[in-house]
Amino acid sequence: MNDEKKANGSIDSIPTFTPPTPTFEPPKNAKPAFNGPACHYHNDEPAVARCAKCGKPICKDCYDNYKVSGGQYAGKALCFDCCQELVANNVEELRNNYATIKGQYIICIIGCVIGAIVGIMWGASAGVEGALIYGLLCAAIGGSAGNFFKRFISSIPGFFVSTGNIVVSIIVGLIKFVGCFFIYAIVALFETVRKIIYYISYMKKTSGFIESDSAALKQMADYMEYTMVRNQNRGIDIETLLNQKSELADNTYAQMVQERGEEGAEAAMRDCVATFNEHGEIIRNFNVAGRDAA
Ligand SMILES: [Zn+2]
Numbered sequence: 001m002n003d004e005k006k007a008n009g010s011i012d013s014i015p016t017f018t019p020p021t022p023t024f025e026p027p028k029n030a031k032p033a034f035n036g037p038a039c040h041y042h043n044d045e046p047a048v049a050r051c052a053k054c055g056k057p058i059c060k061d062c063y064d065n066y067k068v069s070g071g072q073y074a075g076k077a078l079c080f081d082c083c084q085e086l087v088a089n090n091v092e093e094l095r096n097n098y099a100t101i102k103g104q105y106i107i108c109i110i111g112c113v114i115g116a117i118v119g120i121m122w123g124a125s126a127g128v129e130g131a132l133i134y135g136l137l138c139a140a141i142g143g144s145a146g147n148f149f150k151r152f153i154s155s156i157p158g159f160f161v162s163t164g165n166i167v168v169s170i171i172v173g174l175i176k177f178v179g180c181f182f183i184y185a186i187v188a189l190f191e192t193v194r195k196i197i198y199y200i201s202y203m204k205k206t207s208g209f210i211e212s213d214s215a216a217l218k219q220m221a222d223y224m225e226y227t228m229v230r231n232q233n234r235g236i237d238i239e240t241l242l243n244q245k246s247e248l249a250d251n252t253y254a255q256m257v258q259e260r261g262e263e264g265a266e267a268a269m270r271d272c273v274a275t276f277n278e279h280g281e282i283i284r285n286f287n288v289a290g291r292d293a294a
């Protein structure tokens with residue numbers, strides 16, 4: 001007894017009063033008012049589904065907002081982490097594609113420049129017009145050099161066929177040689193122009209996707225952070241939350257809630273995910289078309 005008293009600090013036999021610990025707990029520690037698993041991210045919300053990729057339980061809010069409508073997980077629910085990973089992979093894939101296309105574009109332009117120099121020198125003896133025409137055709141050849149030479153070399157054996165007279169055969173062969181060269185040069189002109197338009201439009205489109213998908217990543221992360229703080233502080237208005245919770249200081253979603261209200265911000269979030277889904281679809285289609293065009 002004495003030892004116990006000492007331990008309690010009441011050695012002078014003055015009764016000590018220990019105030020009861022407050023029974024109020026913040027909602028985050030409250031026992032959920034539902035049976036079954038809670039959302040992995042929002043532990044005061046019941047889970048309505050499981051992530052199609054990793055199996056984490058997710059609440060209705062998560063289910064509605066991290067939905068991917070296309071590709072491998074079309075029509076299925078993904079959790080926040082898996083959704084983030086998917087968008088991040090998309091951004092990564094876009095960056096790689098962009099780098100590949102930029103490389104091809106640079107090679108094409110270098111080919112055009114070299115071709116133009118050779119062509120101008122070649123055609124210079126025929127005056128300005130000759131220099132321009134040769135310069136243009138050779139620039140086109142330089143831009144699609146691989147295809148041009150493949151076509152031209154594979155048709156050479158057909159140029160020289162025996163006509164019974166060796167001189168006639170050689171003349172006919174040379175005419176075919178020169179004719180074929182110009183026909184393939186004109187084909188190369190269309191091909192090079194088409195390639196350059198494709199490269200430029202691909203790079204423009206892709207950089208737009210990279211930008212908006214990166215923004216989507218940030219918005220999804222902000223949305224998750226906001227909903228976690230909001231659920232732990234139910235009943236507190238957004239102004240107070242923004243003032244008190246330093247983690248929301250640079251949270252763009254919380255700012256959007258303040259500006260447009262909860263509903264307006266949610267609509268923006270749905271737009272963001274819809275845009276991302278649309279991009280996923282365009283990226284997949286563009287990749288298939290891109291492989292054919294390159
Ligand atoms: Zn998951």
Ligand SMILES: [Zn+2]
Nearest residue numbers: 039042059062
């Ligand atoms: Zn949730």
